Amino acid sequence: DVKVTQSSRYLVKRTGEKVFLECVQDMDHENMFWYRQDPGLGLRLIYFSYDVKMKEKGDIPEGYSVSREKKERFSLILESASTNQTSMYLCASSERRRTQYFGPGTRLTVL
Amino acid sequence: AQTVTQSQPEMSVQEAETVTLSCTYDTSENNYYLFWYKQPPSRQMILVIRQEAYKQQNATENRFSVNFQKAAKSFSLKISDSQLGDTAMYFCAFMKHVTSGTYKYIFGTGTRLKVLA
Numbered sequence: 001d002v003k004v005t006q007s008s009r010y011l012v013k014r015t016g017e018k019v020f021l022e023c024v025q026d027m028d029h030e031n032m033f034w035y036r037q038d039p040g041l042g043l044r045l046i047y048f049s050y051d052v053k054m055k056e057k058g059d060i061p062e063g064y065s066v067s068r069e070k071k072e073r074f075s076l077i078l079e080s081a082s083t084n085q086t087s088m089y090l091c092a093s094s095e096r097r098r099t100q101y102f103g104p105g106t107r108l109t110v111l
Numbered sequence: 112a113q114t115v116t117q118s119q120p121e122m123s124v125q126e127a128e129t130v131t132l133s134c135t136y137d138t139s140e141n142n143y144y145l146f147w148y149k150q151p152p153s154r155q156m157i158l159v160i161r162q163e164a165y166k167q168q169n170a171t172e173n174r175f176s177v178n179f180q181k182a183a184k185s186f187s188l189k190i191s192d193s194q195l196g197d198t199a200m201y202f203c204a205f206m207k208h209v210t211s212g213t214y215k216y217i218f219g220t221g222t223r224l225k226v227l228a
Contacts, residue, residue, distance in 0.1 A: 031213075031214070033215070033216070035218075040120070040220060041220060042117075042202060042218045042219055042220035042221050043202065043218040044218075045215055045216070045217075048215055050213045056209065056213070056215075058215065090156065092156075096214070099146065099158050099161060100146075100148075100158075100204075100216060101158075102148075102155055102156035102157070103155070104154075104155050105155070
């Protein structure tokens with residue numbers, strides 16, 4: 001079975017802190033994605049990556065950056081966390097044109 | 112712009128009954144993929160069913176089936192013989208071609224389904 005893991009289930013940070021969210025997949029998938037999930041807004045794509053060191057902006061990239069140094073790992077970085085970035089963050093991976101597999105999510109609270 | 116619309120924020124159904132969740136989408140593409148994902152309370156998002164637009168036959172997975180109307184850009188999910196374990200948030204998603212060989216997914220806002228005992 002495909003396994004996508006995220007470094008933390010719950011995270012509490014203070015405004016202005018630099019935050020790293022890590023995602024690892026074990027199925028050699030080419031594509032990896034970061035979403036945020038908010039009530040009433042569904043899933044919104046922040047960034048995605050289709051290969052090592054390759055990245056593309058999603059629909060809401062402002063305030064975020066990403067890093068993909070190895071195929072299995074995709075990191076989301078909040079350079080200076082703000083309260084409006086309090087949300088559930090979901091990582092997913094997929095082969096080309098295939099089903100996405102999701103991690104368990106990280107619920108981030110920024111105080 | 113491509114969009115996915117789920118017009119039912121919440122629904123409920125009695126155990127063993129049938130329920131249909133609606134989804135419409137907007138695209139100018141001819142070949143694409145559509146998905147229904149399920150997110151149980153406090154649990155991981157998982158795939159329910161997937162439909163390839165070039166296939167006219169509606170996809171079916173056990174108690175889950177879709178009604179895919181390409182011309183109407185409609186992709187509804189039918190759950191037969193509803194079970195308590197079907198209680199979840201359901202998301203409709205559209206896979207969009209971005210550049211050659213690259214794709215991204217657009218999700219609807221979700222329908223929260225509660226199955227009542």
